[in-house]
Amino acid sequence: MYINALAKIMACVRSQAQTTPEVILSNPWHDRGFCDPDQYQAALGRCQNGYESCDLFIKAFEQRANIEREYIMAIQNWSKMWQNEINESQEFGTNKKTWLAAIRAGEQAAYTHTDIVERIQHDVIDQMVAFKKQNYAKSIIHIRKIKEFEKDFENLQKPWLKLLSRINDAKESYHEKRRKLKRAEQAKKIIDSNTGASEEEKTEAQISVNAYARESATLRNYGNVGVFPIQVDNDDNLQHMIAKRHGYRSTFKNESERIEPGFYQVYLDTHKVKVELTATEQIGVHRYPFDNVHEKHCMILIDSSYALPLDGCRQSHVNVDPNKNEITGSIFFKGFLSRAFGGVTTYFVITFTNWIDFGVWTQGRLMNRQTTADGCSSGVYVMVLANQQQRLFSEYMDHIYTDLFIWDIFRTQVPFLILHDSKRANDIVHSIMLIVEQGGYLPKWPLANRYTNCMIGSHADIILSNLIMKHKHDLYFNMTQILEALRIVANKVQKHDSRFDPPTYIKYQYVPFDMDEYSASLTLNYAYDDWTIGNIMYAAGLIDEAQEYYNRSQWFENIFENTKKIFCPRNSTGNILCPSSEIEYLIPFDYRYTEGDA
Structure with a gap:
């Protein structure tokens, strides 16, 4: 009985989510995120509702005041009418006086209601009119405050809408590629099941599947210049391959691959050629031993616009120097990360041991013996002798690292290099300081010599400190430049790759969670970073300044929750915000902790 009664009671209790205004009232924006396009209209609607x-x-209260006024008038009319009636009646003496006194007593109530009317008018209506005028002032057409809010919201949402548009475009591009992959897989199944299908048709189907699988599955920023050894029957065959975008690709079997540190080998079944790749610190070396196939011409294609993804190329150029057997060129492209800072230009130089003939192509059209080509569908073809070793050299900047994923290497790889290959470690640090020289700030996670603002902390500090404190740095260090860069990253807001607002961090001595959701991880990382800055200052003889950073390195204690024995975010009011349960610790997108920090 008790359980049934309790169930009936609980059935009458609506949850909080079911009793909010968005459910009770008509609200077209209910259940949408505030940052959704035009979602701020809900807030504007509430402003209009306030008006x-x-x-x-x-x-409502004017009507109440009118009721009071009508009541006063009715009482007064009633009193006047009945006083006249009594005076004209046959009543006399004390009875008449009593009646008149009773009527006049009722009239006195009108004065009480007059006071009520005045108080309603002064204390309620006039106050509300003043409030409305102050907070909901109108222009000729609009409520001024609402228009101001709308303009501010629009300006704030513009960059978000641009980003959202890019995200939606990326989603659409991804799903389109997945649809193409599915269609390619279905086509391959049909061709494979067709006993009359030729090997060429099966090969093309497999190549198509592989191409769409790569496009829809990977994040790409480099890998833009394509080098492909092929065998063709004649110019028409070559024309056909080039006219069909990437029609020169080949199948291969995994068992033909040989993979060793610094060496890769594979056999391309379509073109009957073995590919052997290795590299030095500055160049890549390719060798292509072709099978001797009757009436086939051995060629190497240089696709200067071979960009992954396929739509990544924005501009391409190639030039042939037949006197040097050399090809030079460039491609300007925008990849997943590089498009955030406007794209990257890759330059290349390729030198051949020898060649028989050459030409270029543009938009699928061959031009024999021509030396230049431009555009995002262009390249060079070179005819070589079978079994003649070819070496191709791709020049890079000598020991200058344009891509440094500092978050991923400062703990392990760089310390290892400092101990076992200090020359390379010095090159890494010099590369970091070149970025400072060219861009003005220490980087977090540079890509293509540009700032990405990827990951947290300022761990270039740690790499610098590690090299200096182990006395492995060379004689070319500019300590003045290093010290100034460290002071900036620790104390000022950088234009690129900045820490969380340093003055605010210094004020609270931790990163407040209500100002940045990465609060705990940032505080811990900055403590470590500041300790390493202190080490560099100490090594430079700046003892007092070093002590300041050593003191800052202890601020991690401000986010330690002693009961749970864990570092937790703290908001600006001082409240600690630890995960409430063990399950909450496991939420992968809980930004209180970044990749296991704390």
């Missing part, structure tokens, strides 16, 4: 509520409130 209308003021009118409704004023109207």
Whole structure:
């Protein structure tokens, strides 16, 4: 009985989510995120509702005041009428006086209601009118405050809408590629099941599947210049391969691969050629032993616009120097990360041991013996002798690292290099300081010599400190430049790859969670970073300044929760915000902790 009664009671209790205004009232924006396009209209609608509520409130109490006024008038009319009636009646003496006194006593109540009317008018209606005028002032057409809010919201949402548009475009591009992959897989199944299908048709189907699988599955920023050894029957065959975008690709079997540190080998079944790749610190070396196939011409294609993804190329150029057997060129492209800072230009130089003939192509059209080509569908073809070793050299900047994923290497790889290959470690640090020289700030996670603002902390500090404190740095260090860069990253807001607002961090001595959701991880990382800055200052003889950073390195204690024995975010009011349960610790997108920090 008790359980049934309790169930009936609970059935009558609506949850909090079911009793919010968004459910009770008609609200087209209910259940949408505030950052959704035009979602701020909900807030503007509430402002409009506030204006209308003021009118409704004023109207209600004006009506109440009118009722009071009508009551006063009715009492007064009633009193006047009945006093006349009594005076004209046959009543006399004390009875008449009593009646008149009773009538006049009723009239006195009108004065009480007059006071009520005045108080309603002064204390309620006039106050609400003043409030409405102050907070909901109108221009000729609009409520001024609402238009100001709308303009501010629009300006704030513009960059978000641009980003959202890019995200939606990326989603659409991804799903389109997945649809193409599915169609390619279905086509391959049909061809494979067709006993009359030729090997060429099966090969093309497999190549198509592989191409769409790569496009829809990977994040790409480099890998833009394509080098492909092929065998063709004649110019028409070559023309056909080039006219069909990437029609020169080949199948291969995994068992033909040989993979060793610094060496890769594979056999391309379509073109009957073995590919052997290795590299030095500055160049890549390719060798292509071709099978001797009757009436086939051995060629190497240089696709200067071979960009992954396929739509990544924005501009391409290639030039042939037949006197040097050399090809030079460039490609300007925008990849997943590089498009955030406007794209990257890759330059290349390729030198051949020898060649028989050459030409270029543009938009699928061959031009024999021509030396230049431009555009995102262009390249060079070179005819070589079978079994003649070819070496191709791709020049890079000598020991200058344009891509440094500092978050991923400062703990392990760089310390290892400092101990076992200090020359390379020095090159890494010099590369970091070149970025400072060219861009003005220490980087977090540079890509293509540009800032990405990827990951947290300022761990270039740690790499610098590690090299200096182990006395492995060379004689070319500019300590003045290093010290100034460290002071900036620790104390000022950088234009690129900045820490969380340093003055605010210094004020609270931790990163407040209500100002940045990465609070705990940032505080811990900055403590470590500042300790390493202190080490560099100490090594430079700046003892007092070093002590300041050593003191800052202890601020991690400000986010330690002693009961749970864990570092937790703290908001600006001082409240610690630890995960409430063990399950909450496992939430992968809980930004209180970044990749296991704390």
